[in-house]
Amino acid sequence: MLKKILLSFMLLSVFILCGCEKQEEQTDKLAEIKARGHLIVGVKYDTKPFGFVDGDNVLKGYDVDLARALAGKIFGNEKKVVFKQVYPHNRISKLNSGEVDLLIATMTITPQREEVVRFSKPYYTVGQAIMVPKGSPIETIANLNGKRTIVVLGTTGEKNLRRFAPEARVLGYKTYEQAFQALRDKRAMAFTSDDTILSGFAQDYPEFVILPQRYTKEGYAIAMQKGESTDSLAADIDNILDEMTRDGTLVYLKHKWVPSDSDKEILSKRIKRQIK
Numbered sequence: 062m063l064k065k066i067l068l069s070f071m072l073l074s075v076f077i078l079c080g081c082e083k084q085e086e087q088t089d090k091l092a093e094i095k096a097r098g099h100l101i102v103g104v105k106y107d108t109k110p111f112g113f114v115d116g117d118n119v120l121k122g123y124d125v126d127l128a129r130a131l132a133g134k135i136f137g138n139e140k141k142v143v144f145k146q147v148y149p150h151n152r153i154s155k156l157n158s159g160e161v162d163l164l165i166a167t168m169t170i171t172p173q174r175e176e177v178v179r180f181s182k183p184y185y186t187v188g189q190a191i192m193v194p195k196g197s198p199i200e201t202i203a204n205l206n207g208k209r210t211i212v213v214l215g216t217t218g219e220k221n222l223r224r225f226a227p228e229a230r231v232l233g234y235k236t237y238e239q240a241f242q243a244l245r246d247k248r249a250m251a252f253t254s255d256d257t258i259l260s261g262f263a264q265d266y267p268e269f270v271i272l273p274q275r276y277t278k279e280g281y282a283i284a285m286q287k288g289e290s291t292d293s294l295a296a297d298i299d300n301i302l303d304e305m306t307r308d309g310t311l312v313y314l315k316h317k318w319v320p321s322d323s324d325k326e327i328l329s330k331r332i333k334r335q336i337k
């Protein structure tokens with residue numbers, strides 16, 4: 062009899078413990094964020110114009126503004142966001158360890174990444190490009206076969222280069238700063254990455270040019286942890302992105318951070334008019 066009571070007690074304890082654990086596993090991320098009162102977002106600090114630190118030590122860029130706009134929609138206050146620096150090689154581990162709630166970090170949706178994170182809908186489209194010094198003999202990605210070429214480790218740029226120019230001699234760096242510095246130091250013939258990111262460097266260093274061809278079409282998306290805990294967060298974020306498409310926020314951010322030549326023309330005409 063005593064044995065039976067003991068056994069039932071043990072079974073009951075196991076049942077209660079498992080139940081609690083299960084409840085903990087299923088914590089709703091959106092509820093957790095709301096209870097905390099702010100978002101924790103992983104962004105880049107070296108990827109102009111998406112996430113970068115300017116000369117006055119201020120963090121800014123498209124992804125930074127998008128995170129603020131998101132906080133504005135969730136909390137009614139754009140300041141309710143804490144930023145943490147991430148790099149392509151460590152962003153997924155920072156997300157999956159819970160250090161950040163979201164990654165808004167020039168991150169392309171890929172099937173391999175979809176195995177380990179959950180993506181929102183895309184908010185921006187880019188293409189793989191090549192940057193070379195002005196006057197370089199390199200004209201296409203195929204010309205990079207047998208040549209030293211710079212990539213940032215863990216990026217789609219690295220993967221695409223290995224696919225489109227399998228004989229290229231790949232020089233990998235952990236940060237965009239190091240990668241661009243290597244190009245300036247003439248350690249390679251070219252640097253390949255997203256056109257948007259390379260444009261950020263080409264704007265500041267006109268001795269480099271971006272070749273006209275694009276080799277991929279990639280969508281940037283917001284990444285969150287996979288699983289049921291982010292079901293409501295993911296649905297909310299997709300709704301907010303739809304709203305941002307409708308109310309013009311995404312177009313505004315594009316014009317602000319990645320102005321096309323026609324935007325620049327309109328801007329300069331406006332400035333000239335103002336000066337007159």
Ligand code: GLU
Nearest residue numbers: 149166167168169216217
């Ligand atoms: N968008 C590319 C990627 O997700 C390159 C930029 C980056 O890694 O941040 O790999």
